[in-house]
Amino acid sequence: MQNVQRLPAEELFKKEIEALIAAEKSPIPTGWKMSPKSVLTYICGGEVNGTKITPKYIGNRRLVEICIATLVTDRALLLIGEPGTAKSWLSEHLTAAINGDSTRVVQGTAGTTEEHIRYSWNYAMLIAKGPCPEAMVKSPIYNAMEKGAIARVEEISRCASEVQDALISILSEKRIAVPELSEEVPAQKGFSVIATANTRDKGVNDMSSALKRRFNIVVLPAPSSVESEMEIVETRVNQLSSSLDLYAEPPQKDVIEQVVTIFRELRNGETLDGKQKLKTTSGVLSTAEAISLLTNSMALAGSFGSGEIEARDLAAALQGAIIKDEDKDSVSWKEYLENVMKKRGSEWRKLYNACKELN
Secondary structure, three states: OOOOOOOOHHHHOHHHHHHHHHOOOOOOOOOOOOOHHHHHHHHHOEEEOOEEEOOOOOOOHHHHHHHHHHHHOOOEEEEEEOOOOOHHHHHHHHHHHHHOOOOOEEEOOOOOOHHHHOEEEOHHHHHHHOOOHHHEEEOHHHHHHHHOOEEEEEOHHHOOHHHHHHHHHHHHHOEEEEHHHOEEEEOOOOOEEEEEEEHHHOOOOOOOHHHHOOEEEEEOOOOOOHHHHHHHHHHHHHHHHHHOOOOOOOOOHHHHHHHHHHHHHHHHOEOOOOOOEOOOOOOOOOHHHHHHHHHHHHHHHHHHOOOOOOHHHHHHHHHHHHOOOHHHHHHHHHHHHHHOHHHHOHHHHHHHHHHHHHO
8 A cells, every 4th residue: 555646534544543443432423433522533633542643624623523513413514615625635534534434435527427426337237137236336425325424525516406406315315216126225324425515616506405405514714824824734745745755855834934925915815914905816825725835846846956945946836826827817926026025025035036037
């Protein structure tokens, strides 16, 4: 497994999950591996019997409690937020802690069909034997229903309306009808669904009110402060760099602070002190983008630089992350450089010069 590019959460944090299960003292719901309190510790961090539990989600603890409590009931959970607010990340870790398997996933796209939600057929076997259980190809949701586990539906608002509607009967009746076999498959205790939706995709395929009523909706906000966003970025960059061959040192605090500051200011359309209005850019500039940018800067520094992130590495990554629309974003970025970054003194001078040279 050492050469796998990305391990699922239950493999990556296997020791932590095992430590929490071994130390369990609270009641465990049917189908769960650990109690709700232990799931909260796994998500938000802590310590159990000498094993340090790293925080997976850095944010409002109460929101995580609401998510976990929802999954104890028969309600499904819908995580909504801006891009990069850790919806998928939280969804994956919730299922990893609760079931020990986060891989039952339906990825919502324009090409997702109702078969991805329910089931399909192995047509060669179907022709040879006719409709039979062996010829059925079960969806991740079907498997989760049979095993009393949690299935994930990513970017549900990217799915067509008829695909979304296929979930309504499943979430209402807690069973799947298979007319070809003249049977219905009931969901076992512990079955639920965690879906994610991106607020930037609003209007693509709006969820019906009937479907929304089947979910308990939790809105995940962007990090409330520079400090909390820096903590998230630093934690994730360190985790990613340990699993990738970047051959570079993790970014220093001042580098992380510069990236987070630039992103927050361009994202919000004003400087952090609120004294100067700025033109926003077409890109998301989310926390996830900041993590990706710094990882890319480490790759540049390790492959073509000194092994430590320098201003020119950061400038190149910033250029690619910020300028998505050449006409609009170039103007916003140049104005930011001249009106904000240039006036911030010696600490920002190297980065300003490197960005200016690229422009």
